[in-house]
Amino acid sequence: MKISKRSKIPEATITRLSVYSRYLKRLDKQMITTISSSEIAEGVGVSSAQVRKDLAYFGEFGTKGVGYNVNDLIRYLVKILGLNVDWNMLLVGAGNLGAALVTYHEFKDRGFYITGVFDNDVTKIGTKILDMEILSLDKMPDIIKKYNVRIGILAIPPQAAQAVADLFVKNGLEAILNFAPININVPKNIEVRNVDLSIMLETITFSLAGKK
Amino acid sequence: MKISKRSKIPEATITRLSVYSRYLKRLDKQMITTISSSEIAEGVGVSSAQVRKDLAYFGEFGTKGVGYNVNDLIRYLVKILGLNVDWNMLLVGAGNLGAALVTYHEFKDRGFYITGVFDNDVTKIGTKILDMEILSLDKMPDIIKKYNVRIGILAIPPQAAQAVADLFVKNGLEAILNFAPININVPKNIEVRNVDLSIMLETITFSLAGKK
DNA sequence: GTATGTGAACTATTTCACAGCT
DNA sequence: AGCTGTGAAATAGTTCACATAC
Numbered sequence: 001m002k003i004s005k006r007s008k009i010p011e012a013t014i015t016r017l018s019v020y021s022r023y024l025k026r027l028d029k030q031m032i033t034t035i036s037s038s039e040i041a042e043g044v045g046v047s048s049a050q051v052r053k054d055l056a057y058f059g060e061f062g063t064k065g066v067g068y069n070v071n072d073l074i075r076y077l078v079k080i081l082g083l084n085v086d087w088n089m090l091l092v093g094a095g096n097l098g099a100a101l102v103t104y105h106e107f108k109d110r111g112f113y114i115t116g117v118f119d120n121d122v123t124k125i126g127t128k129i130l131d132m133e134i135l136s137l138d139k140m141p142d143i144i145k146k147y148n149v150r151i152g153i154l155a156i157p158p159q160a161a162q163a164v165a166d167l168f169v170k171n172g173l174e175a176i177l178n179f180a181p182i183n184i185n186v187p188k189n190i191e192v193r194n195v196d197l198s199i200m201l202e203t204i205t206f207s208l209a210g211k212k
Numbered sequence: 213m214k215i216s217k218r219s220k221i222p223e224a225t226i227t228r229l230s231v232y233s234r235y236l237k238r239l240d241k242q243m244i245t246t247i248s249s250s251e252i253a254e255g256v257g258v259s260s261a262q263v264r265k266d267l268a269y270f271g272e273f274g275t276k277g278v279g280y281n282v283n284d285l286i287r288y289l290v291k292i293l294g295l296n297v298d299w300n301m302l303l304v305g306a307g308n309l310g311a312a313l314v315t316y317h318e319f320k321d322r323g324f325y326i327t328g329v330f331d332n333d334v335t336k337i338g339t340k341i342l343d344m345e346i347l348s349l350d351k352m353p354d355i356i357k358k359y360n361v362r363i364g365i366l367a368i369p370p371q372a373a374q375a376v377a378d379l380f381v382k383n384g385l386e387a388i389l390n391f392a393p394i395n396i397n398v399p400k401n402i403e404v405r406n407v408d409l410s411i412m413l414e415t416i417t418f419s420l421a422g423k424k
Numbered sequence: 425g426t427a428t429g430t431g432a433a434c435t436a437t438t439t440c441a442c443a444g445c446t
Numbered sequence: 447a448g449c450t451g452t453g454a455a456a457t458a459g460t461t462c463a464c465a466t467a468c
Contacts, residue, residue: 014418018408036448082420082421206226261461261462430463438457442453443451444449
């Protein structure tokens with residue numbers, strides 16, 4: 001089975017593929033070998049047509065009248081998402097959030113590794129989070145080279161975010177996971193994903209304020 | 213100026229209103245009093261038509277030929293998002309992520325307060341994160357009543373997530389911010405927002421895998 | 425002159441429904 | 447008989463472009 005060339009895939013489709021893959025891994029552990037689109041749909045909370053459409057962007061992974069082989073489908077999804085290889089990341093910001101990210105088990109389960117932790121606070125440099133020594137920013141090029149890092153994580157206050165983002169770009173990183181609640185400007189070939197917890201809460205309060 | 217009744221507002225619009233409001237607060241601190249939709253657009257990285265459309269769902273907040281009054285617009289947005297009142301939340305899961313959330317300053321800045329921290333690990337109960345004592349789950353009804361809590365945060369492993377979500381619902385919470393990487397099933401009148409960091413990374417690796 | 429507010433046009437995404445394969 | 451894969455239809459969301467107000 002070939003994995004087709006990507007034409008124009010909705011971002012939401014990629015998000016769901018990631019959800020499917022994790023759900024399928026759970027099924028795989030329970031020794032379930034075959035599954036239909038409607039069972040996946042049921043398990044992750046989307047429609048079965050959506051599941052089939054999402055998968056069909058990349059190939060014909062199922063068997064008509066039967067469904068999908070769980071193991072095979074996991075392998076296709078892992079390949080599509082680029083998870084057949086490990087990804088080394090570096091983290092700037094050794095505060096509470098940074099510490100939570102370093103110890104976040106789900107990352108390792110999915111093949112994501114934080115291979116460098118940086119901070120510009122001199123009282124932190126040289127101390128450790130788990131076994132990771134906190135480094136000064138000028139060590140960044142060494143770490144990027146040594147571990148072939150392509151992804152940077154920003155877990156710092158908003159005032160400092162743009163400067164560190166610039167540093168990421170200058171050092172050749174290709175993607176940024178940004179936890180700072182500010183819009184960072186980078187060249188358009190750099191992938192940026194913003195994680196903003198206050199925004200998520202505010203979509204909740206908007207809905208709740210509309211109720212009672 | 214009246215804030216109009218909500219008809220059918222895209223979720224993405226609410227997300228952007230939240231972004232606008234934070235950007236405007238920054239301008240307000242710099243003593244900027246008037247701003248155009250294109251300046252907002254520039255600052256947050258969307259189109260100016262998008263800004264105007266988003267605002268127009270709720271009322272006519274601007275002046276033709278002039279723009280928007282920063283202060284007034286902040287007040288409208290705060291009201292729309294339900295941030296004119298404080299929101300008390302409770303947190304289940306006193307691990308690293310939980311600790312990061314308790315100490316997350318941005319929450320307080322926006323009027324969100326964690327007024328109870330729970331865990332089912334008996335070695336944690338009675339210890340503290342900052343000044344918050346970690347409580348056993350059976351104290352939940354007391355805290356909800358005492359602080360009029362409507363929002364619960366799940367920062368626990370996926371295996372335990374559904375059971376605690378059920379407990380939230382049983383105790384009358386109306387919204388859940390879920391950090392567990394699993395689909396939780398709740399009645400449809402309960403608002404759920406999922407924060408899944410691995411998924412965000414996987415949309416990045418999908419894009420990067422497509423490159424070199 | 426300038427910038428909003430908004431229908432209309434356009435683009436994107438989801439759902440429908442069924443032909444085709446097992 | 448059952449379930450996929452997919453065009454077509456429906457729905458949702460964004461951008462255009464301009465009349466209107468200051």
